[in-house]
Amino acid sequence: MNRKFEKQKTLAREVSFCGIGLHSGKNVTMTLKPVASDTGIIFHRTDRSNGSASILSNFSNVVNVDHSTNLGNTRGDCVIRTVEHLLAALHAFGIDNLLVELDGPEVPIADGSSKPLVSLIENAGTRELPYYKExxxxxxxxxxxxxxxxxxxxxxxxxxxxxxxxxxxxxxxxxxxxxxxxxxxxxxxxxxxxxxxxxxxxxxxxxxxxxxxxxxxxxxxxxxxxxxxxxxxxxxxxxxxxxxxxxxxxxxxxxxxxxxxxxxxxxxxxxxxxxxxxxxxxxxxxxxKAGSKPFPVSAPMSLQKRADHIERLEFFPLPNTAL
Missing domain, CATH: 3.30.1700.10 (lpxc deacetylase, domain 2)
Structure with a gap:
């Protein structure tokens, strides 16, 4: 069966959002940075100096679902709380590759919905990458x-x-x-x-x-x-x-x-x-995936090593926009 496959996407420019974390109560600045590589969505805590501050957005990295969805690294010393509202908006807009920088432990809750995050994404715009979606x-x-x-x-x-x-x-x-x-x-x-x-x-x-x-x-x-x-x-x-x-x-x-x-x-x-x-x-x-035959997969490949080496990401040289 012939199918039309879509190209992967990232944001067209960098945008930032500041707000309080619902569960942590801490004020956090979140910056969404477009990436040029086929890397997935990676959360990175800028308030941590060690190399374990990066976490790939993948179900194998879910560490807790107590009143929110929370991701953690393999070492268990870094957690990103309440990722679901941001991920829902990115999902709907077809954003596949992105660096999400946070200077705290939690994605800002905004007004409790994804509406402010939709505005953030719309302000940034999107761009296609030379990779096909799976x-x-x-x-x-x-x-x-x-x-x-x-x-x-x-x-x-x-x-x-x-x-x-x-x-x-x-x-x-x-x-x-x-x-x-x-x-x-x-x-x-x-x-x-x-x-x-x-x-x-x-x-x-x-x-x-x-x-x-x-x-x-x-x-x-x-x-x-x-x-x-x-x-x-x-x-x-x-x-x-x-x-x-x-x-x-x-x-x-x-x-x-x-x-x-x-x-x-x-x-x-x-x-x-x-x-x-x-x-x-x-x-x-x-x-x-475009150019390949259908194939079954028993489990996703672990990409934590890629997330732990954030310096390898390829970025677009684009201007910042803070809201």
């Missing part, structure tokens, strides 16, 4: 369940998401949302949906060292009788944000995924478990 086509259904929660993926001609949530709170309750991912569908329907929590959870989170930077400016907080922020951006903003999180987590596959993902009562734990299940079943998918 696509992972799902050939057989794969499912993971945990009690009454489940996530499954089945064959489809595009990346389609169907998400269901069911909260025992009358202001959230049962919500469902479905879409086929395109840049436009993400920007118009998903990017603005904010992260959320119930008011009674806030004390627990902070006692456990989380949500130190949380506020009504960067999260929807739901009390017993009302939304404390004064309103929602969508009536179903809660489930739309779950779709946003899922898209960020799926980007950790490192390839363009083609299949229908269905989730019931999901979260980062289920999202990353699905990725593990897919790679544990090489008969369930094929990887296709």
């Amino acid at each position: 696509r992972m086509y799902i050939r057989k259904p794969v499912e993971y369940s945990d009690g009454d929660k489940f996530i499954r993926i089945s064959p489809h001609k595009k990346l389609k998401i169907t998400y269901h949530i069911d909260f025992r709170h009358h202001l959230i309750g049962k919500q469902s949302y479905s879409l086929v991912l395109t840049k436009n569908s993400f920007v118009k329907k998903i990017a603005s949906a904010r992260t959320f929590c119930l008011l009674h959870e806030v004390e627990y989170l902070r006692k456990n060292g989380l949500a130190k930077g949380g506020s009504l400016k960067n999260a929807v907080v739901v009390a017993e009788d009302k939304v404390l922020n004064g309103g929602l951006r969508y009536n179903d903003e809660f489930v739309r944000h779950k779709v946003l999180d899922l898209l960020g987590d799926l980007s950790l596959i490192g390839k363009s995924l083609v299949g229908h993902v269905e989730v019931y009562k999901g979260g980062h734990h289920l999202h990353t478990k699905l990725i593990q299940e897919i790679f544990s079943r090489p008969d369930s998918y094929t990887i296709e």
